[in-house]
Each structure stands twice: as structure tokens, then as C-alpha cells.
Amino acid sequence: MSYLRFEKAVMTNLEESLRRELLRTNRSGAYSCSTLADCNTRKYHGLLVVPVPEIDDDNHVLLSSLDVTVIQHGAEFNLGLHKYQGNNFSPNGHKYIREFDCDKVPTTLYRVGGVLLKKEVVFQHYEDRILIRYTLVDAHSATTLRFRPFLAFRSVRQFTHENSTASREYYPIDNGIKTCMYAGYPDLYMQFSKKNEFVFHPDWYRGVEYPKEQERGYASNEDLYVPGYFEMPIKKGESIVFSASTSSIRTGGLKKLFDEEVEERSPRDNFFHCLVNAAHQFHKHEKNDDRYLLSGYPWFKSRARDTFVSLPGLTLAIDEQDYFELVMKTAEKGLREFMEENPLTVKIYEIEQPDVPLWAVWAIQQYAKHVGNARCIEMYGKLLQDIVKYIIDGRHPNLRLDDNGLLYTNGRDKAVTWMNSTANGRPVVPRTGYIVEFNALWYNAIKFCAALAQETGDTDFASDLERRAELCKESFVKTFLNEYGYLLDYVDGYMMDWSVRPNMIFAVAFDYSPLNQEQKKGVLDVCTRELLTPKGLRSLSPKSGGYNPMYVGPQTQRDYAYHQGTAWPWLGGFYMEACLKLYKRTRLRFIERQMVGYEDEMNYHALGTISELFDGNPPFHGRGGMSFAMNVAEILRTLKLLEKYTYQK
Incomplete structure (x- = not known):
């Protein structure tokens, strides 16, 4: 049938x-x-x-x-x-x-x-x-x-x-x-x-x-x-x-x-083949041979953050290394033009957002795991080094490396994170100061680049990055970890956000984490209890103030709900990666059951793909764009991780 x-x-x-x-x-x-x-x-x-x-x-x-x-x-x-x-x-x-x-x-x-x-x-x-x-x-x-x-x-x-x-x-x-x-x-x-x-x-x-x-x-x-x-x-x-x-x-x-x-056409005769087909739909090939990943359909263009978050899942997870390299070639051109303050010649939007270079490092890190460090250094070693030095030198217009080793960003007046909804010209969620995933990304980036520098014999650079990583780790725990066992979402002086949000999951999921095992388990437990749904992680806990899980109604009403309780499958991908890293094969059945919630979507909303977001309360209706790159990518990457841990001895 x-x-x-x-x-x-x-x-x-x-x-x-x-x-x-x-x-x-x-x-x-x-x-x-x-x-x-x-x-x-x-x-x-x-x-x-x-x-x-x-x-x-x-x-x-x-x-x-x-x-x-x-x-x-x-x-x-x-x-x-x-x-x-x-x-x-x-x-x-x-x-x-x-x-x-x-x-x-x-x-x-x-x-x-x-x-x-x-x-x-x-x-x-x-x-x-x-x-x-x-x-x-x-x-x-x-x-x-x-x-x-x-x-x-x-x-x-x-x-x-x-x-x-x-x-x-x-x-x-x-x-x-x-x-x-x-x-x-x-x-x-x-x-x-x-x-x-x-x-x-x-x-x-x-x-x-x-x-x-x-x-x-x-x-x-x-x-x-x-x-x-x-x-x-x-x-x-x-x-x-x-x-x-x-x-x-x-x-x-x-x-x-x-x-x-x-x-x-390849048949869409099972869950995986549907997702592969959906992954290919995000490809965009310009006449000048630039390659892009569209962020979704029907109204999205190619956005920088979405590109780097999606790239590993939409390419490496389905063994399409060549397309990873083609997209990265175009994206690297855009990154360098931005870092060198030259006019952009690529059609990638929001490349100025402060976490974009950090996500670029993460995407390249996934490439290294796929092809090996030697190939990664050959292809992107110089780019990685240039990104890290760019941040250390304080050349990004909205990313400051403080003496405590943490990155500081101003997001009071303009949304600068993936939680980017605005109302009346102001961010609905004004995340500013020390932002939790920015600093988790930074710690992961400098540890990864230090390891590569050690391999190439650049011991001075490796030592400098290791020193910065130790400082970042100490400050990260001191700044974000609270007495209830989860991470504050952002901290700006005496202002701190105690809302239970999913952005802390990255500190558990990344290969290099500033948290120890017990701290990771505490964060994962809170995410499981308060944020996990069959369609990914909620953007806000029901126990936190302002919980608004239904993405319905006119534009303003939807803007206020966009990141206030709606569920996002791409966040669920990092949650499941964190589960596997902490609990290995003992969580395989649990994650397989989670995937059932996504397979159900193949026959609803847009056939064979995943909607942009879902209501945070049952029955978890799909909302927004009919097909969203980051969601498809992270589900594909999770399937790849499941395969790895299933056959791991």
C-alpha cells in the first residue's frame, strides 16, 4: 500500500x-x-x-x-x-x-x-x-x-x-x-x-x-x-x-x-524518504552557481542562522557531503564579506546577527565528524581560525568578549536571537546581555578550534583557546546555573531571566559543554518535565509567566505567541542528541517513540514535510510555514544519530 x-x-x-x-x-x-x-x-x-x-x-x-x-x-x-x-x-x-x-x-x-x-x-x-x-x-x-x-x-x-x-x-x-x-x-x-x-x-x-x-x-x-x-x-x-x-x-x-x-523522482514510500525529498526542496541554485538553502516555504528566503543550523541535517545526515561544500562555499563568501565590512554579493539574509558565525563553527564541526579532521582543516581550517579571531578581536558590531570569558550582546531594542518576533517595533522576548546559547556555542567553538589547532601544530593558538575556554566554563556556570538546577535564559547585570526556556538544551547537546554530567542531567530533566512535547520542545514552560501556546489569530496575537510556548521540532533534535550523549543506548526506545510524533505529520498539513512550529498544547496542531528547513534537518540528523547509537558496540 x-x-x-x-x-x-x-x-x-x-x-x-x-x-x-x-x-x-x-x-x-x-x-x-x-x-x-x-x-x-x-x-x-x-x-x-x-x-x-x-x-x-x-x-x-x-x-x-x-x-x-x-x-x-x-x-x-x-x-x-x-x-x-x-x-x-x-x-x-x-x-x-x-x-x-x-x-x-x-x-x-x-x-x-x-x-x-x-x-x-x-x-x-x-x-x-x-x-x-x-x-x-x-x-x-x-x-x-x-x-x-x-x-x-x-x-x-x-x-x-x-x-x-x-x-x-x-x-x-x-x-x-x-x-x-x-x-x-x-x-x-x-x-x-x-x-x-x-x-x-x-x-x-x-x-x-x-x-x-x-x-x-x-x-x-x-x-x-x-x-x-x-x-x-x-x-x-x-x-x-x-x-x-x-x-x-x-x-x-x-x-x-x-x-x-x-x-x-525518488519515491516517498516511507518516513525517511519523505524527509529526504523535503530536504531537497530547500535547495536553491542561482544562475551564477551560488548554492543556498531556503529557510522554508512558502514565504521564507535564505537566512544565515537557519542555513548553518540546517546544513548538517539537510546534507551530511543523508550522505550529501558535496552539497554541504557547495552551500558552505557560498556562505563562506558571505561571512567573509561581512567580517571584512564589504558589500554582500550573496543572497543570504540576517548575516549580521551575532550568533551566525558561532553557528557556522558548529556546522563545520559536524562536517569534521563526517569526513574527519584532516579534510575539515583542509577545507575550513582558515575560516574557523578567522571567525574565532574576529570575535576575540571584538570586530563584530554586536558581540563583545568580556574579561570573564563570556560573550555579551545587546538585544534590548532589536531581536538578535532565533527568538526574533517583534511587536510595535520591539522584541517580544528582549533577550540581551549574556545569552545562554550564545555562550554555549562560544565554549563549544573555542574547544573545537583548540583541538584542531593542536592537530596542526599551532600550539600557541591552541593554548590560548584552552585558557579562554577554562575562563568561559567557570563564568558560564557561575552566571547561568541557578539553585533549581536549570540555566537562566539570559543575564544582563542585575537583570536575569528565570523563565524556563529551551535555549539551555544546547549546553547539554554540544560536543563540548561547560557543564559537568550532573549539571547536564539536571538541565535535561527540567527540559523533559516542562518543555518536551511530541512535536519538539516548547519555547516556554507552562509554569513560566506569559505562557501562550496557541499560534492562532491575527498577526499581533501570533507575534506574542510565537516564542511563548509554541513547540519547535528543531529544538527537539538537540534535546534528543543530549539524551543520547548522556544516556546512550538506554534512551533509544524513548527517542524512537518521539519520532512517531513527527512521522504522523507526513500525512497532515504539507504532505511529506514538517511545519514551521506547533501549538504547545494538545493536539499540537502544525502552524506557520508549511515546510521548515531547521525542523526537517534536525529530524534527519536525529535519525542518523539513532542509527549510530543503535549499531554502536
Whole structure:
């Protein structure tokens, strides 16, 4: 039986099918996304969503959807589905769905009377082209298909509405048309593998509504432009391929291209393969050969912290060392440009955040464990040394190394950690001063770099780092460890945050920790009792003031909940690593049970991937972005660690 398969009962129940989303990407920044029933519920949904760098840095929805109508004996059966204002759904094409399967490529089977129509979808790798194959599996009489494209030509952050500016012009091309609604946009090429008739019948479909935007407190409706429709006969057993792209294609090769793209797809037939597929969706390959990791979908770009946290899990954990090196090559260029105060030439955001170089060291440390210290020194030895000296010399604009060996950061007025939500221009969680994970990262970094320096014979540098590490260790315990056995979240003079937060788990999980075994166990116990959920660690304990576990409502309400009790799977990855380091094989079964909570997500929300965050209280609903790189990465890294400890003698 297929791993990602849904029967008619699920597909025709809109409460079930509309909350499940399907994401396809092309590894060049473009994507295609909708719900299982092909009804768009977000403004970010669309059949062809592409970057348009000539306009801005956002993605843009060109082709919102494509309705197909089956025509027999003059009777029309529209298989499309749209939600309109007033909770009206039309034309209710979901009632014809028999089953949906997503193991290889997304495949929907429709039955209309004696007609059995199969639809398969792929997004061509590295091209802004969506391909859809329609196969008439069965029919007892002459059958015609009619295709009606819904166009948007807008940013994913905006809506389009009926207007007189939109161009109605179109130009016939090989088995299709090209059109462009607004100046500055690329042409949209819509073509078929078979000769067809295009009927120009322009109209606006008004009041299309997106319930996910309603839930988030945003405007939620728009008008979509339909230039007309394509029509062609189809015989039993025949397949027709539709292509929508920003470039034309020779239509005689569409069927072959579709087969080739399907052949390249690896099946999503189990938990691990789903995660590998999700990991590849974060890849972004620029035309200048720069390689990036997107932080998530549908609204995230490439962010520096997310890149370094995600990199080991998305590459090394699935034995893709080459992509680690490609991404690190681009990221190193950005890091050096920042450290040398030169203009950035890479498209990595938030590289100025003070913990970014510290996470870069951690990512390289994972690389060293994968390939050995010798290779690591060859590839990144100079970079590691430059990062550590950069911090020691006090050249980072918001990272100061104090005489007590700890790093100090100003986060009062601007969010500087991963807990970065703001309200009214101010951080919701103003973490400032000595921040617990910054200093855990620093201790781990200087110990790791000292070990490498010792290997290369740079004993003076190694000795200096060891001396700094001893000072940092002593001050860390004195500053952060409290009488209740857990770590303060941050300390700034006489101000200290006693909230029980997950950031202390890093001091237990890292290879080099300033804590002794008993102290580590105490921290882990508190995390287990107060923060652990089936979806990762809560961002705040229910016993701490301000606990707000439900990430729902309008923007401001969600901003205040974002890091005040919601659960994050990527934090759970470090928690499970800490468990394994402290308790070894005795915790294997416990961690395997924890992984069940993530495997359940493969069939909910966005299929085969992990949401950005989860409510901190049962039933732990997935929220935010439909797919989040750090979460996928840490689950993959945990699976790798489980394998290591399972077979460890």
C-alpha cells in the first residue's frame, strides 16, 4: 500500500482535504503549491509561482490554477474547485475524486460517470515549468477536455483585483498561447502536447477567497483573470501533457520530458524518504552557481542562522557531503564579506546577527565528524581560525568578549536571537546581555578550534583557546546555573531571566559543554518535565509567566505567541542528541517513540514535510510555514544519530 495515499472519503471531505497541502519545487526558487483537492487556500498558493528579480525579491503567482472540464454528449463536468465569499465552493469538482496518491508524483484519479481521468503533476527541475499529464483511463463514448487557466500575475504578498490595466493580449504559439498581464512580468507560455483550439473569452472571476489568510487576520479575497479556454478531444488510453512556463518549449517533446522528470523522482514510500525529498526542496541554485538553502516555504528566503543550523541535517545526515561544500562555499563568501565590512554579493539574509558565525563553527564541526579532521582543516581550517579571531578581536558590531570569558550582546531594542518576533517595533522576548546559547556555542567553538589547532601544530593558538575556554566554563556556570538546577535564559547585570526556556538544551547537546554530567542531567530533566512535547520542545514552560501556546489569530496575537510556548521540532533534535550523549543506548526506545510524533505529520498539513512550529498544547496542531528547513534537518540528523547509537558496540 502507498505511503501517501488518500481514499475518496478523505478527498471529498473538504475539512480533511483542504487542510492538507502539497508542495512541489524546482530547486531554483520557484514552486507550485495548493491543497490536495486543488483548491487554493492561501495567497501563496499557485500552480506556477516564480521569482521575478526584475520586480522585487519576492515570488510571484503567474498561474493560479487550471480547471479541467470533462465534456460528453454535450454535458459538462468541471473538476475544478474554488472558494468564494460567503463560504461558497464552486464548481465542486472534488466530488469526482476517487483517490489521491503522492508516492512518486502527485496523482489524482477522477471518475465522472463512465469516464476515469488520471492527473499527474511534476515541476521540472531547474526550470520554471509545471507539467501536468492527463490520461483518459476509461471512457465509453467520445470525450472532450476543456482547460480554463486562472491568472494572477502578482506578488505572493499581494492580491489582484479586476482592473482596466491588465492586458488582454495573447499570441498563438506552438499548441498554445503566450500572454502577460502587466509590464515588467515575464510572458506566461501555456502549451499542450496535442493540437487544440483556444477560445478567447476573457472574464474576471470575482471574490475568490483564501481561508488560511482569514485565519491569520489578513485580507483574504481577490479576483482572477481567465483569458479563455483550450479545448481538445481525447481518446481512451491517450495522454495529454500541459506545460506552463516562463519560456516556450517544443511541444513534440513534452511527453518525453514528462517521463524523464518522473523517472528522476525518488519515491516517498516511507518516513525517511519523505524527509529526504523535503530536504531537497530547500535547495536553491542561482544562475551564477551560488548554492543556498531556503529557510522554508512558502514565504521564507535564505537566512544565515537557519542555513548553518540546517546544513548538517539537510546534507551530511543523508550522505550529501558535496552539497554541504557547495552551500558552505557560498556562505563562506558571505561571512567573509561581512567580517571584512564589504558589500554582500550573496543572497543570504540576517548575516549580521551575532550568533551566525558561532553557528557556522558548529556546522563545520559536524562536517569534521563526517569526513574527519584532516579534510575539515583542509577545507575550513582558515575560516574557523578567522571567525574565532574576529570575535576575540571584538570586530563584530554586536558581540563583545568580556574579561570573564563570556560573550555579551545587546538585544534590548532589536531581536538578535532565533527568538526574533517583534511587536510595535520591539522584541517580544528582549533577550540581551549574556545569552545562554550564545555562550554555549562560544565554549563549544573555542574547544573545537583548540583541538584542531593542536592537530596542526599551532600550539600557541591552541593554548590560548584552552585558557579562554577554562575562563568561559567557570563564568558560564557561575552566571547561568541557578539553585533549581536549570540555566537562566539570559543575564544582563542585575537583570536575569528565570523563565524556563529551551535555549539551555544546547549546553547539554554540544560536543563540548561547560557543564559537568550532573549539571547536564539536571538541565535535561527540567527540559523533559516542562518543555518536551511530541512535536519538539516548547519555547516556554507552562509554569513560566506569559505562557501562550496557541499560534492562532491575527498577526499581533501570533507575534506574542510565537516564542511563548509554541513547540519547535528543531529544538527537539538537540534535546534528543543530549539524551543520547548522556544516556546512550538506554534512551533509544524513548527517542524512537518521539519520532512517531513527527512521522504522523507526513500525512497532515504539507504532505511529506514538517511545519514551521506547533501549538504547545494538545493536539499540537502544525502552524506557520508549511515546510521548515531547521525542523526537517534536525529530524534527519536525529535519525542518523539513532542509527549510530543503535549499531554502536
